[in-house]
Amino acid sequence: xxxxxxxxxxxxxxxxxxxxxxxxxxxxxxxxxxxxxxxxxxxxxxxxxxxxxxxxxxxxxxxxxxxxxxxxxxxxxxxxxxxxxxxxxxxxxxxxxxxxxxxxxxxxxxxxxxxxxxxxxxxxxxxxxxxxxxxxxxxxxxxxxxxxxxxxxxxxxxxxxxxxxxxxxxxxxxxxxxxxxxxxxxxxxxxxxxxxxxxxxxxxxxxxxxxxxxxxxxxxxxxxxxxxxxxxxxxxxxxxxxxxxxxxxxxxxxxxxxxxxxxxxxxxxxxxxxxxxxxxxxxxxxxxxxxxxxxxxxxxx
Ligand code: PAF
Numbered sequence: 001x002x003x004x005x006x007x008x009x010x011x012x013x014x015x016x017x018x019x020x021x022x023x024x025x026x027x028x029x030x031x032x033x034x035x036x037x038x039x040x041x042x043x044x045x046x047x048x049x050x051x052x053x054x055x056x057x058x059x060x061x062x063x064x065x066x067x068x069x070x071x072x073x074x075x076x077x078x079x080x081x082x083x084x085x086x087x088x089x090x091x092x093x094x095x096x097x098x099x100x101x102x103x104x105x106x107x108x109x110x111x112x113x114x115x116x117x118x119x120x121x122x123x124x125x126x127x128x129x130x131x132x133x134x135x136x137x138x139x140x141x142x143x144x145x146x147x148x149x150x151x152x153x154x155x156x157x158x159x160x161x162x163x164x165x166x167x168x169x170x171x172x173x174x175x176x177x178x179x180x181x182x183x184x185x186x187x188x189x190x191x192x193x194x195x196x197x198x199x200x201x202x203x204x205x206x207x208x209x210x211x212x213x214x215x216x217x218x219x220x221x222x223x224x225x226x227x228x229x230x231x232x233x234x235x236x237x238x239x240x241x242x243x244x245x246x247x248x249x250x251x252x253x254x255x256x257x258x259x260x261x262x263x264x265x266x267x268x269x270x271x272x273x274x275x276x277x278x279x280x281x282x283x284x285x286x287x288x289x290x291x292x293x294x295x296x297x298x299x300x301x
Contacts, residue, residue: 003087005094009143012095016054017147019092020157025053027158030144030185032137035059035096036076036203037085040193044162045089047190052160057086058140059096064107064132076203095143102139111135112181114173117264121255121283122169122294133170134177141178141185159185166192166200168281168296172264192295194220200295212289215250219284222256223297226282230299233275236282245286254285254292258299276301 006012016028029048033041037059048055059082066072079096086094111131114123118130146157163171175187193201198220199213208216222241229236236258245253258267261281280299285292 001083001087003083003091003094005083005096007095007097008101009097012056012093012143013147015093016056016144019054020146023053025146025157027052027054027160028144028146029055030141030159030161031055031057031091032140032161032163033057033059033082034061034075034203035082036078037082038193038201038203040164040166040201042085042089043193044164044190045086045091047188048160048162049090051188053157054093054146055091056093056095056144057091058144059094060102060136060140062102062132062136063099064103064111064135065129066132067126067128076206102136108135112138112177117173117176118169120264122285125254125285125292130170130173134173137174138177138181138183141183145184156184160188161185162188162190164192165189165298166202166295168261168283168294169264172262175262198224200293202293204291204293207291208288212250212291215248216288216293218245218248218251219286219288219293219295223282223284223295226258227297227299230276230280230301233277233301235274236276236299245284250289252287254287256282256284256286258282261298 004015006015029052031044031048045057061075063072083094112134114130114134123130141161146159163174165171171189178185178187197217199216200220222245225241226236238258242256245251245256258280259265260267261279267280282297282299285294
């Protein structure tokens with residue numbers, strides 16, 4: 001394997017500096033993950049490799065973003081397979097620190113707060129989740145800043161970080177954080193990867209039974225229905241799409257709405273009777289059997 005595994009921040013900095021120097025690198029990409037990698041992560045890594053001279057992927061199961069210790073313990077740890085997947089995409093460095101490396105003084109007293117944007121949708125059913133996620137993303141983005149002067153001594157190499165559009169609320173929050181708090185990084189959203197039948201890839205899909213996996217397809221079907229209506233400049237008729245999801249007995253709908261892509265505020269009146277115009281995001285979350293799934297679709301008309 002060509003990929004280099006490092007477990008300390010000092011090791012990450014040394015290896016990234018060495019590679020930037022060796023490749024006369026003008027850019028560095030960062031792909032933050034929690035491991036248990038699948039094709040969706042492979043797409044993030046591939047995009048980063050296409051766009052940057054040096055690419056770092058992080059593998060860290062962040063305790064701060066789990067409300068429940070059982071969920072944290074249950075989260076799959078698959079380091080060997082993750083390294084093989086990242087290596088196959090051409091990632092240079094995997095940074096897989098222990099919890100003590102990231103939080104040497106225990107849980108941080110000072111955290112990033114996600115504010116109003118983090119309280120709705122996923123935040124409503126997972127209190128504290130986005131504060132925990134943004135806090136670690138802030139740390140990971142800092143660890144990944146490329147060293148100044150390595151690309152021939154002229155300023156900082158370009159710095160980009162890659163997040164999946166599948167986690168639309170997380171992506172909106174990270175975009176907002178780097179603007180509001182002046183992080184020196186460009187955030188790149190990478191389109192959701194789906195199974196041949198349309199199911200959005202997620203590390204949670206492995207917990208679905210065959211029947212639940214089949215039932216879960218109603219989420220992407222309902223989103224597709226909205227996309228088709230938006231493309232045809234028709235009223236979105238969200239209610240009928242909701243009814244389609246609710247008719248599936250194994251699926252318990254949590255929310256399904258059409259929102260502004262940046263603020264995530266509902267765009268209710270733009271989707272019922274009037275033909276749809278503009279840019280929006282359809283967001284859906286449901287429990288399928290015991291597994292909570294989220295999905296979304298950008299709408300444009
Ligand atoms: O999306 C994820 O996998 C995590 O929330 C992230 C961004 C790696 C932070 O732990």
